Amino acid sequence: MKKALVAATVIAIGAGAYWVSQQKEQPNNAMLAYIPADTPLLSAQFSPFPIKDYIDSIPASQKQYPAELRELMREEDDPRAKFFLGLFNRYMGSIKDGQTFIDTFGLPQNITSYFYTLGAIPVLKLGVAKPEAIWALLDSLEAESGLVHEMRSLDNVNYRAYSLMDKDETERVDLVVAIDNGLLTMTLSTSFSEPTLLETALGIKAVTNPIGDTHIIEETIAKHGFLKDGLSYINHQELVKGITTRDGNQLAKQLTRLFAMANEDPFIELRSQVCRDEFNGIANNWPRTVMGYTNFELTKQQTTMGLSTVIESNNQVIMGAVQQIRGFLPAYTQDISSSVFSVGLGIDVDQFVPAITKVWDDLLTPSYQCEPLRQMQAEMEGQSPAMLGMFAGMANGVKGVSVSLINYELNEVAADVEIKTLDAIVTLSAEDPATLFNMVKPFAPELANIQLPKDGSPVDLSSALQLPAYYGFTANMALKGNHLAVYSGDKAQQVADGLVNETLSSNGLLTLSADYSKLFTPMMTLMEMSGEPIPEELAALKDYNMKIKVDFDVNANGIAINTFMQTASDK
Structure with missing residues (x-):
C-alpha cells in the first residue's frame, strides 16, 4: 500500500x-x-x-x-x-x-x-x-x-x-x-x-x-x-506559521485537526512560544522563494526561456557577506553560443574568510532557546571558519577560476578513443597571477623550468605535460593582463588574447553553461561508428538540441539563480 x-x-x-x-x-x-x-x-x-x-x-x-x-x-x-x-x-x-x-x-x-x-x-x-x-x-x-x-x-x-x-x-x-x-x-x-x-x-x-x-x-x-x-x-512565512501555531493560518488549522485525530503532534515542541518567535524571526529574514520569467520567445521550431529564482532575504549581514566574496567571471563564460561547456567560479579569496566569519557569527547570534535551533548552534560552535584562512593565504589576490571547452573533435578511425582537435581554455584571474604561478612551481617539478614572459607571449606546455604528438593538440600558457591562461587551439588563443582587455571586477559568483548537441553528438557518432552498442540512456543524448546557462549570484533582493534555456525542434 x-x-x-x-x-x-x-x-x-x-x-x-x-x-x-x-x-x-x-x-x-x-x-x-x-x-x-x-x-x-x-x-x-x-x-x-x-x-x-x-x-x-x-x-x-x-x-x-x-x-x-x-x-x-x-x-x-x-x-x-x-x-x-x-x-x-x-x-x-x-x-x-x-x-x-x-x-x-x-x-x-x-x-x-x-x-x-x-x-x-x-x-x-x-x-x-x-x-x-x-x-x-x-x-x-x-x-x-x-x-x-x-x-x-x-x-x-x-x-x-x-x-x-x-x-x-x-x-x-x-x-x-x-x-x-x-x-x-x-x-x-x-x-x-x-x-x-x-x-x-x-x-x-x-x-x-x-x-x-x-x-x-x-x-x-x-x-x-x-x-x-x-x-x-x-511562502516560507506561511509554512512556518503552519507548523509553529495551531490556528495562525489555514495550514495550521488543518495540521492541528489532523494531529488531534492521530493523538500525536510531531510539531508540539516547535509550537512553544519561544520556538514560534525564533522561527518567525528566521522566516521574516527569508520570507519567500519566488520565481518568474525574464525572457520568453516561442515558435514551432524553437523555445527561448529565461527564468529567475530568488530566495528573498532581509538579512543584511549575510547578504553583505555574500556580496563581499563575489569575484570575477571572464566574458567567455557568458557567451553560451560559442562554447561546448563553460564553468566559472568568481571568488575574491582575500574576502572569503572575513565574509564567511560574518555569516558564521550571524548564525550564532542571537543565542537560540528553541531546542532544535539551539542544537544547530551548538554544533556550529564546535567549528570555526578561521581555519580556512590557512588555505586562503596561499591564494592571495585570486578573484576567480574559469574553464571553457570551446570545441572538440574525436578521431573516428582510431582503435581507441582519441581527441583529434581541441579548443579549450582555463584561466586564473588574480591581482598578480605571475607571483602565484611562481609560488606553485616548487610543488610541480614539471613546471620548474618554465619562465612566463611578461609581454603575454605563450609558452608551450606540451613537453611539461607530456602530451604525445599523436594527440593532435598542444597546450600553451601565457600571462594576459590579470589572467593566467592555459589554452589549446586557435579559438582558445583568440579568447586568451582578449583577456588582456578585461580588468578585474566583482561581477559574479558562479556560472555554468552547456550546449548539449555539441557536447554529446561527437561521442555518440564515434560510438556508432565503432559498432559498440549505445546504452539507452546515452542514446537519448544524441542530437539533444538544447543550450542552457545557469548563474548563481546575489542581488538587492536576495540570492538569485538565473537560468537561460533554448531548445530547438529536430524537424
Whole structure:
C-alpha cells in the first residue's frame, strides 16, 4: 500500500509540477478570488500559453520515456499506482507532437493553468477545450488499472472521486476531478479537512481573504523585474506559521485537526512560544522563494526561456557577506553560443574568510532557546571558519577560476578513443597571477623550468605535460593582463588574447553553461561508428538540441539563480 501511494504521489506531483512549470502567465482577477492570500504555494499562469507549439518545439530527445517507469509499471499491481502510472504513460506517449498532446488531454492550443494550495490541499486548474476527451482518457485508465470512481455532485457541480485509501481505513482521501465552465479542477477531498474546502477548490465559493484583493502579485513582479505573464512562489512565512501555531493560518488549522485525530503532534515542541518567535524571526529574514520569467520567445521550431529564482532575504549581514566574496567571471563564460561547456567560479579569496566569519557569527547570534535551533548552534560552535584562512593565504589576490571547452573533435578511425582537435581554455584571474604561478612551481617539478614572459607571449606546455604528438593538440600558457591562461587551439588563443582587455571586477559568483548537441553528438557518432552498442540512456543524448546557462549570484533582493534555456525542434 505504501509503495503504491508513494509511486502515485510522485508521478502525479511530478507530472503536475512539470506541466505547470512550462507555463507563461498573467493576472486573472476572476480566478484569484478563489486563491487565499495565505497560500503557502502558488504557480499562476495568467495569459494563454501556446502549448501545442511548445510541444512541437521540444527536441525528440527530451520526450524519451523513463526506462525506470516501464519497469515500475510491470511490477506494480496496486490499482491506484497503476492508475497514476498509466496517466503518466499517456502523457509521455502524447508529447511526440503538439496535436497529439492536446487531442489526448482535450486541451486548447493555448492553455491557462493555476497550481496552489488551500492550506495543505493542492489544487490544479487547467483550461480545457474538449471535456469528452478527458473523460474518455480517465475511463480507459480505470479499465486498465481497476481503480473506479464514484460520481458525486456539489451545488450542481458534478465530479469524479477516486478513493486513495484502503477500504478498511476509517479516514477518507479522494482524488477529485471536475470540469465546469471549461475549467478542469484536480484536487483532494478528505474526511479531516474543512467541509467548505471542496466548495472553494471547485470554484463554488470564493475565499474570505483572496489574493486578488491584495497587491502581492503586482508588487512581487515589479520588485524582481519579472515579466507580467506569471509568477510562482513558496511562502516560507506561511509554512512556518503552519507548523509553529495551531490556528495562525489555514495550514495550521488543518495540521492541528489532523494531529488531534492521530493523538500525536510531531510539531508540539516547535509550537512553544519561544520556538514560534525564533522561527518567525528566521522566516521574516527569508520570507519567500519566488520565481518568474525574464525572457520568453516561442515558435514551432524553437523555445527561448529565461527564468529567475530568488530566495528573498532581509538579512543584511549575510547578504553583505555574500556580496563581499563575489569575484570575477571572464566574458567567455557568458557567451553560451560559442562554447561546448563553460564553468566559472568568481571568488575574491582575500574576502572569503572575513565574509564567511560574518555569516558564521550571524548564525550564532542571537543565542537560540528553541531546542532544535539551539542544537544547530551548538554544533556550529564546535567549528570555526578561521581555519580556512590557512588555505586562503596561499591564494592571495585570486578573484576567480574559469574553464571553457570551446570545441572538440574525436578521431573516428582510431582503435581507441582519441581527441583529434581541441579548443579549450582555463584561466586564473588574480591581482598578480605571475607571483602565484611562481609560488606553485616548487610543488610541480614539471613546471620548474618554465619562465612566463611578461609581454603575454605563450609558452608551450606540451613537453611539461607530456602530451604525445599523436594527440593532435598542444597546450600553451601565457600571462594576459590579470589572467593566467592555459589554452589549446586557435579559438582558445583568440579568447586568451582578449583577456588582456578585461580588468578585474566583482561581477559574479558562479556560472555554468552547456550546449548539449555539441557536447554529446561527437561521442555518440564515434560510438556508432565503432559498432559498440549505445546504452539507452546515452542514446537519448544524441542530437539533444538544447543550450542552457545557469548563474548563481546575489542581488538587492536576495540570492538569485538565473537560468537561460533554448531548445530547438529536430524537424
